[in-house]
Amino acid sequence: xxxxxxxxxxxxxxxxxxxxxxxxxxxxxxxxxxxxxxxxxxxxxxxxxxxxxxxxxxxxxxxxxxxxxxxxxxxxxxxxxxxxxxxxxxxxxxxxxxxxxxxxxxxxxxxxxxxxxxxxxxxxxxxxxxxxxxxxxxxxxxxxxxxxxxxxxxxxxxxxxxxxxxxxxxxxxxxxxxxxxxxxxxxxxxxxxxxxxxxxxxxxxxxxxxxxxxxxxxxxxxxxxxxxxxxxxxxxxxxxxxxxxxxxxxxxxxxxxxxxxxxxxxxxxxxxxxxxxxxxxxxxxxxxxxxxxxxxxxxxxxxxxxxxxxxxxxxxxxxxxxxxxxxxxxxxxxxxxxxxxxxxxxxxxxxxxxxxxxxxxxxxxxxxxxxxxxxxxxxxxxxxxxxxxxxxxxxxxxxxxxxxxxxxxxxxxxxxxxxxxxxxxxxxxxxxxxxxxxxxxxxxxxxxxxxxxxxxxxxxxxxxxxxxxxxxxxxxxxxxxxxx
Numbered sequence: 498x499x500x501x502x503x504x505x506x507x508x509x510x511x512x513x514x515x516x517x518x519x520x521x522x523x524x525x526x527x528x529x530x531x532x533x534x535x536x537x538x539x540x541x542x543x544x545x546x547x548x549x550x551x552x553x554x555x556x557x558x559x560x561x562x563x564x565x566x567x568x569x570x571x572x573x574x575x576x577x578x579x580x581x582x583x584x585x586x587x588x589x590x591x592x593x594x595x596x597x598x599x600x601x602x603x604x605x606x607x608x609x610x611x612x613x614x615x616x617x618x619x620x621x622x623x624x625x626x627x628x629x630x631x632x633x634x635x636x637x638x639x640x641x642x643x644x645x646x647x648x649x650x651x652x653x654x655x656x657x658x659x660x661x662x663x664x665x666x667x668x669x670x671x672x673x674x675x676x677x678x679x680x681x682x683x684x685x686x687x688x689x690x691x692x693x694x695x696x697x698x699x700x701x702x703x704x705x706x707x708x709x710x711x712x713x714x715x716x717x718x719x720x721x722x723x724x725x726x727x728x729x730x731x732x733x734x735x736x737x738x739x740x741x742x743x744x745x746x747x748x749x750x751x752x753x754x755x756x757x758x759x760x761x762x763x764x765x766x767x768x769x770x771x772x773x774x775x776x777x778x779x780x781x782x783x784x785x786x787x788x789x790x791x792x793x794x795x796x797x798x799x800x801x802x803x804x805x806x807x808x809x810x811x812x813x814x815x816x817x818x819x820x821x822x823x824x825x826x827x828x829x830x831x832x833x834x835x836x837x838x839x840x841x842x843x844x845x846x847x848x849x850x851x852x853x854x855x856x857x858x859x860x861x862x863x864x865x866x867x868x869x870x871x872x873x874x875x876x877x878x879x880x881x882x883x884x885x886x887x888x889x890x891x892x893x894x895x896x897x898x899x900x901x902x903x904x905x906x907x908x909x910x911x912x913x914x915x916x917x918x919x920x921x922x923x924x925x926x927x928x929x930x931x932x933x934x935x936x937x938x939x940x941x942x943x944x945x946x947x948x949x950x951x952x953x954x955x956x957x958x959x960x961x962x963x964x965x966x967x968x969x970x971x972x973x974x975x976x977x978x979x980x981x
Contacts, residue, residue, distance in 0.1 A: 499790070500545055502799060502834075505782035507581070507588045509569055516784065517585055518564035518834075519557035523549025526618075526773035527594045530556040531582065531602035534705040535698045536691065537563025544762070551770055552595070555779060557585055559605070561701025563694065564834060573704055575712035579609035583616055590780040592616070595769045599623035600736065601709040607726065608715045614722040619772030621765035622728045624736035627714050627743060639670045641706035644699065646951035646958075650921035656695055657914030660688045667735045679733045685910035692917070696959050716746055725749045727768040731761050788834075789858045794850030798836030801828040807863045808856055810879070812870030813974065814905050814967035816960035819869060825861055827852065829872070831966020841966035845977040848970060849878040856883070871900075871974040878977065894940075895932035897975050903934035904975075905968050908961065920961045924954055 500522040506514040520538045522545050530541045538556035545554045560581050561567030568577055582605060586594060595618045598606040603622035610617045628636065646652050663669035664687060666676040695702050717723040728750070730737035740752055751768070755761050788799040802825065803817055809824035811817055816833035820826030828835040830851055842848070852875070856863065867888040868876025880887035893900070906919040927933035928949055931942045947953065961967070 500542065500549075501790075502788045503782060504784050504786045505585070505588050505780075506784050507584050509584075510580075511569055513569055515560065515566040515568070516786070517557055517560075517566070517588075519555055519585075520545060521553070521555050521779065522546065523552050523554045525552045526775070527591050527777050527779065528552035528554050528769060528774075529582070529586070529594045529596040530554060531559065531596065531598040531606050532556070532562070533598075533600040533602050534559070534709065535562060535695050535702040537694050537697070539563065539690070539694070547762075548766065548769075551766070552773075553779065555589065555591075555594075559602075559705065561705055562698045564697065567701050567704070573708050575605060575608050575708045575715075576612065578605045578705070578708055579612055582606070582609045583613045586616060588780070588782075591774075591777050593618055593774045593777075595619050595621075595772060595774050597621045597623070597765055597769065600626070601706070603728070604709045604712050604715075608712060610724055610726065611715050611717050611721070614717075614724055617724040618774035619725040619769060620727070621768045622726065623761055623765065624730045624734055625728045625739060625743070626709070626712075626736055627739050628710065633710060636668065636710045637707065640668055640710060641703045644695065644702045646699075646955040648949070648951050649925075650918050653917040653921060654914065656692055657688065657917060660691045660695065661914070664688075678735075683912045685912050685914075688914070689910040692914070693959075693962060696955070696962065699955065714743075716743065716750075719747075721747075723747050723749065725751075725768070725772050727751045727753065727765060729753045729755055729761050729764050731755050731757050789855050791830075791851055791854045791858065793854035794847030795840070795842060796830045796838050796847065796851040798830065798838070800830065800836070800851070800855045801834035802826065802855070802859060807865045807867060808852075808861060808879070810852065810866070810868040810872040810876050812868075812872050813971040814961045814964045815869065815957070816963065818956060818960065821867075824867060825856075825859070825863075827855060829875075829966070829970065831970075832964045833960060834963075838966045838969075841969035843969045843972040843976070845875060845878055845973040848875055848973055849882060852879050853882050871904075871971055871978070874974040874978045875970075892978060893932060895935060897978065899934065900932065901972065901975055904932070904971050905961075907968075908964075917958075917962070921954065921958055924957050924961065925949060928954075 502520050505517050507517050537558045541556045548554050558565035596606050603625050606620050665681040666672045786803040791800050804826050806824045809820040809826045811819050817826035817828045831838040831841050866876045866880040873890045877887040906923050908916045928944050930936040930940045
């Protein structure tokens with residue numbers, strides 16, 4: 498069963514709108530999944546696949562996380578995130594859902610169910626925090642400091658260390674033998690997904706975490722309406738001890754400790770299936786941005802697109818955020834928000850196959866194809882297949898043999914996180930020199946100093962770090978470019 502992705506515009510209380518990204522799969526009663534902070538709905542992809550056998554599963558990125566825009570608030574509270582959940586249900590046309598949340602996702606859902614009990618047929622929660630006042634003060638001061646990009650990438654070293662060591666100690670900022678966790682690791686595959694989602698969230702990381710840390714125990718009192726709620730936690734989860742802090746709960750609530758994550762999932766699924774929401778079909782939005790399924794050239798997945806007009810193909814290692822206005826921008830396979838291409842080819846034909854298939858699936862009728870950087874070569878190939886001209890952009894300067902060796906850094910995660918800094922240093926050099934890897938007075942290029950602002954570099958850095966297929970694409974374009 499294919500998982501799909503989409504965007505929808507959701508109203509804010511102040512009359513503005515924010516764009517929300519979500520994943521969807523399955524059929525049957527609607528089920529909402531709310532992720533923990535600072536993650537995104539991507540953490541639920543395996544779970545969506547399993548639970549889509551029983552439900553229409555909808556997993557949004559919460560405001561400011563993943564690829565959803567933040568709330569228009571300087572200091573949002575848990576109630577604001579809870580109301581945002583209900584605003585999304587309204588936008589999707591869903592009067593009621595079952596819901597599952599883990600850790601901060603569970604806290605948001607319990608608050609949402611207390612404020613809007615009729616909108617939920619039931620909740621299943623993986624961990625629920627009940628902080629003491631001392632813990633709130635301690636965590637509030639140290640757990641989630643502001644996370645802002647710094648000129649030379651200093652924030653990247655801090656982030657890698659913080660995420661890595663949160664598997665060693667709880668809380669992460671108080672290392673000690675008494676605070677050790679049973680899942681300690683140096684495995685970069687464990688840290689990398691969380692680091693990437695922190696990079697996407699930016700300072701929403703601090704805002705979202707701060708809101709749930711300040712949240713009060715939101716268990717409904719006697720006589721207050723509430724849907725059925727399951728709260729469970731497994732061995733090794735720091736929040737398992739919080740089950741004993743819940744105190745008296747409503748009679749239709751169930752608190753159950755378990756031993757393993759698999760047991761928690763089984764308990765949650767049984768609870769959700771026992772209390773399904775009425776059948777309802779989510780509304781299909783049309784917001785000028787989305788994902789198109791492509792199976793061509795050996796690629797089989799979703800490509801992210803945005804806008805309308807003649808197609809724009811970003812440079813290897815970039816993303817559609819670099820597209821000029823008035824174009825139909827695509828995130829190429831293995832770039833931006835498009836699906837990875839695990840065995841991306843280093844020849845151009847399959848890349849052109851995938852782009853042409855995407856444009857045809859979108860019913861695009863281009864008059865010209867634009868390409869940036871070395872993707873100008875790909876743009877020429879796509880344009881030739883479509884029978885239209887390509888823009889005459891100059892290809893990047895520099896020896897092609899040197900481009901093949903040095904053009905893009907290896908961003909394979911390593912245990913110390915140095916791949917993050919290599920990408921950041923490349924982008925600073927790229928701003929000042931052309932080609933970036935041959936920095937010298939002779940290769941200096943004129944640039945706007947604002948392009949070195951950490952906030953701008955952070956956007957480009959995230960795109961480069963997401964570009965798992967950038968090096969094969971660069972190689973394919975170099976081979977097809979012909980002699981210098």
